[in-house]
Amino acid sequence: MSDRLEPLHRARRVLCVQPHYDDNDLGAGGTLAALADAGAEIHYLTATDDLVGVLDPDLPDDEATRRLRAEQHEAGAILGVHEQHWLGLPDAGPYDYYTLRNGIVAAIRRLRPAVVFTVDPWLPFESHSDHLRVGRATAEACMLHKHRRLRIDPEVDAAWDVDGPHDVTALALYFTTAPNACFDVGATRERKQRAIGAYRTQLTPEEVAFLGRGLEAMERRWAAAEPFSHGEALKVLAPGLLHVNLLPELL
Numbered sequence: 085m086s087d088r089l090e091p092l093h094r095a096r097r098v099l100c101v102q103p104h105y106d107d108n109d110l111g112a113g114g115t116l117a118a119l120a121d122a123g124a125e126i127h128y129l130t131a132t133d134d135l136v137g138v139l140d141p142d143l144p145d146d147e148a149t150r151r152l153r154a155e156q157h158e159a160g161a162i163l164g165v166h167e168q169h170w171l172g173l174p175d176a177g178p179y180d181y182y183t184l185r186n187g188i189v190a191a192i193r194r195l196r197p198a199v200v201f202t203v204d205p206w207l208p209f210e211s212h213s214d215h216l217r218v219g220r221a222t223a224e225a226c227m228l229h230k231h232r233r234l235r236i237d238p239e240v241d242a243a244w245d246v247d248g249p250h251d252v253t254a255l256a257l258y259f260t261t262a263p264n265a266c267f268d269v270g271a272t273r274e275r276k277q278r279a280i281g282a283y284r285t286q287l288t289p290e291e292v293a294f295l296g297r298g299l300e301a302m303e304r305r306w307a308a309a310e311p312f313s314h315g316e317a318l319k320v321l322a323p324g325l326l327h328v329n330l331l332p333e334l335l
């Protein structure tokens with residue numbers, strides 16, 4: 085096992101921050117299922133309402149939200165997700181960066197995860213603004229959440245003040261072209277595929293099949309230099325690397 089994956093294996097609680105309902109599952113579903121199997125408590129925080137991704141243009145928003153959440157719970161049950169949380173920001177729409185970042189800080193303070201997952205916002209050609217904003221805001225939240233003078237929410241902060249700050253030991257980025265670790269998903273990749281199939285409101289059966297073939301090919305490619313057949317590529321960063329690059333020995 086790669087040393088970089090050690091914080092992931094040690095973590096008893098993991099927070100996975102995603103722009104849309106299915107990103108965590110597509111990018112790291114096999115890894116998260118394996119961590120859940122090993123006893124970690126997996127929490128998902130979905131930043132946007134995901135309504136732009138809904139296939140049916142005539143489906144009312146409240147019914148679309150009901151279906152999206154039901155499908156997310158179905159997928160989460162397959163993978164072993166402990167609890168779903170939402171910020172409800174408008175998908176691909178205008179929202180304030182600091183509202184997003186502070187919502188993530190509040191989740192970190194409330195849930196006290198040892199490891200945080202999110203999309204890689206530095207993916208070279210990533211053009212979806214939700215992915216760019218959520219990845220960056222999550223990285224910044226991992227760096228800032230311990231600062232006591234950053235007050236977020238009276239209720240969350242009051243509870244947090246009792247126990248004080250805790251350490252996030254690693255930020256794991258998925259959808260990355262610069263991985264430094266590969267997680268063996270040979271035992272869980274089939275569950276990931278089934279979980280993706282639950283998102284019927286936003287993926288056609290043809291798209292699910294296409295994604296299945298594409299993900300399988302990528303998992304094989306990522307694991308080419310590993311002693312296992314299928315892996316998920318991750319960029320695992322120590323929080324000390326997330327500001328001004330003064331700790332390059334952590335890379």
Ligand SMILES: [Zn+2]
Pocket residue numbers: 103104107215
């Ligand atoms: Zn997305």
